[in-house]
Amino acid sequence: AQKVTQAQTEISVVEKEDVTLDCVYETRDTTYYLFWYKQPPSGELVFLIRRNSFDEQNEISGRYSWNFQKSTSSFNFTITASQVVDSAVYFCALSEILTGANSKLTFGKGITLSVRP
């Protein structure tokens, strides 16, 4: 069975601080996708990134960066120079590839990030 653990439940930082959101996953599959989603107070789910298990390269997109470590089954997300608009709940998720239902996602419980001015 697949499992995603986001051990941090709430994080509070002051604007311009860097913050890292942790994600650890469990799966018996050798190929899978990992995702991060943002859920702002308005409630919608905003897609941030999808990473294939074959690709362990770290990725940077503006102030966002992701560190995928297959050896430790972790897919951590760092926000550099945080802003108040980054305040949201962030979800890490996992899906299989080979069984076909690739969009059947297993979500972590989410991390509530509060960025104070």
Next chain:
Amino acid sequence: NAGVMQNPRHLVRRRGQEARLRCSPMKGHSHVYWYRQLPEEGLKFMVYLQKENIIDESGMPKERFSAEFPKEGPSILRIQQVVRGDSAAYFCASSSKQGTEAFFGQGTRLTVV
């Protein structure tokens, strides 16, 4: 190109009533997924449908819940005889084929009073 449309955005039902949640996938998408988000929880998979077929309903409660995705029209998640514990946000996602990214709708927030 409209995204995944869910309606209503908010739904209030009294205990014992029926709730119908609608999801119109993105244009060209034939795969629909329903997820439920209970308060303070992550999203949990409920059901995966393709046009006129239920592919995986392993996350659906055994009673009172049903889903369909007819040849024409939106996908419907139906909850009969709602109870307070059904209060949650219900999200729909669609994809064009297996192996591609799923796009989420804005969710329907169901409140049972």
